[in-house]
Amino acid sequence: MTVTAITSPDDSRSIKRELTRSLRRRKLQAFVLVAPLLLFILFMFIYPIGGMLLRSVYSPDFARAMPATVAAIAEWPGSGTPPETVWAGVARDMLALQQRNEAGPVAAALNVEMSGARSLVLKTARNAGKLTAPYREAMVTLDPMWNDARIWQAIKRLSSPVTPRFYLAAVDMKVDEAGSIVSQPEDRQIYRSLFLRTLLISGVVTLCCLILGYPVAHLLANLPLRISNILMIFVLLPFWTSLLVRTTAWIVLLQKQGVVNSLLVWSHVLTDETRAELIFNRTGTILAMTHILLPFMILPLYSVMKTVSPVYMKAARSLGANQFVAFTKVYVPQTFAGVAAGCLLVFILAVGYYITPALVGGESGTLISNMIAYHIQKSLNWGLAAALGAILLTAILALYWTFNRLTKIDIIGLG
Structure with a gap:
């Protein structure tokens, strides 16, 4: 005999109310847990960025x-x-x-x-x-x-109070006497070249980090775990050292009487009269930034390479491919997610770098971030600094969107 529970309409409504209260209570608990993070993001990121965007067009x-x-x-x-x-x-x-x-x-x-x-x-x-x-x-x-x-x-x-003049100045434009938008005189055009220089140096640094970081990440991913963990400490060691200390160390290494030039003179590659200018120029900026940003390339590559099974390489070798063909045709395509994540991370960090170019860059190694800092700290032209920052932010967002659309790779998930 089958027993069927009969529920009155009042009981059914009571169950629905209890279920609704339970769901509401769970949502409230979840919101309370994430509220500190939301407040942190709001006041530390969204509010400053919103204030910057507002100041770039509003100057009362x-x-x-x-x-x-x-x-x-x-x-x-x-x-x-x-x-x-x-x-x-x-x-x-x-x-x-x-x-x-x-x-x-x-x-x-x-x-x-x-x-x-x-x-x-x-x-x-x-x-x-x-x-x-x-x-x-x-x-x-x-x-x-x-x-x-x-x-x-x-x-x-x-x-x-609402004006486009800061954005015009940020791209070396101005309003002439007739009210038309024209280019600044050539001797006053600095920002467009600075933007191009920033993108160029960031791209070179990203390429150098990829060339140096790929074999290191491959080695760490394929060595025995005991050895790779020890070597990983050396990759993470720069994070335990002050950025300022690492940057000033490059000044000691690259100056005319520094370690690198002295070694080149000792090996008769150079003479005392022909010591190389390796610091306070674009070369010094690229070398120092490559060293500082290299771990940010190695870690995403390592995280992806560690998931690539060695069975694929063995299968390719068993089917007649030599080591080079198997590596380039089988292994490398499986690491594209790590390459994409590492390149994007390093490039975005390089575009906004400030301390290293300020210390070792000189005139030819100055980036747009240094000019933004100058207008905030010295010239006090905060509207122009905000416009430069807004253009840089827009360029980075556009780059990320384009890169993500072209590669079809989930950068966050590395897959």
């Missing part, structure tokens, strides 16, 4: 510092010289800046738009208390540069 500092000028110049079409109300607004704002001792940032911002404007702003701020109506005549008498229409066009461009 000039408008806040010179409110009377911004309000008056909004009605000026931008041709010729502005009306007396704009001159009066500048005079009032200059007096207020001098009283607050804040003329420096305004002068620096205006000097970026027009060379020589810094001294003009500082001079006018110092003498703002002496300016009287009509302000146009008083300011032109103080400095004839105020009669130049370009200075007023620069002020009008700065008066808008």
